Amino acid sequence: MKKKILCVLLITLLLVLGNYRGSRDRVGRDLQINLRAGTVLEDKDTHGGFHGDGDRWMVVKFEKDISKQLEENDDWKEMPLTENLEAAVHKFALFPDGVEAFEGYYYFRDYHSQSTDPTDDSELFARYSYNFVLAIYDSQTRTLYYSETDT
DSSP states (O other), rough: OOOHHHHHHHHHHHHHHHHHHHHHHHHHHHSSOOOOOOEEEEHHHHOOOTTTOOOEEEEESSSSSOOHHHTTTTTEESSSOHHHHHHHHHTOOOTOOOSOOOEEEEEEEOTTTOOOOOOOTTTTSSSSOOOEEEEEEEETTTEEEEEEOOE
């Protein structure tokens, strides 16, 4: 009986760790960053239910500055955010302390089915639901903030 309980606990632990690593790798692939080079400080995911709505929040601290890597990637833009993205930050409280003091780069993707250009935020508030990713890398603190919103 003890062996069965230990076996179930071990399998559960392996599934949880595998899912944690898998989601971190998925986010890293989407952002085109090796997140394993950093330390995950926070990782919260409220997605679930029938439609999969929810939010994801991840904070990753890097020992070395990755600004050069982001600068060379066309998907990452230099701060400051656009007006629409600033509005999204405040409307959805995406970043607890705001983003005004951040220096670095941001990444935006609009995954909504009605989006005509996933890199363009101009249609973000033209729909009744939201499905987007906004990530900010603060080069001063070498910290990446990742926010995924699905409504």
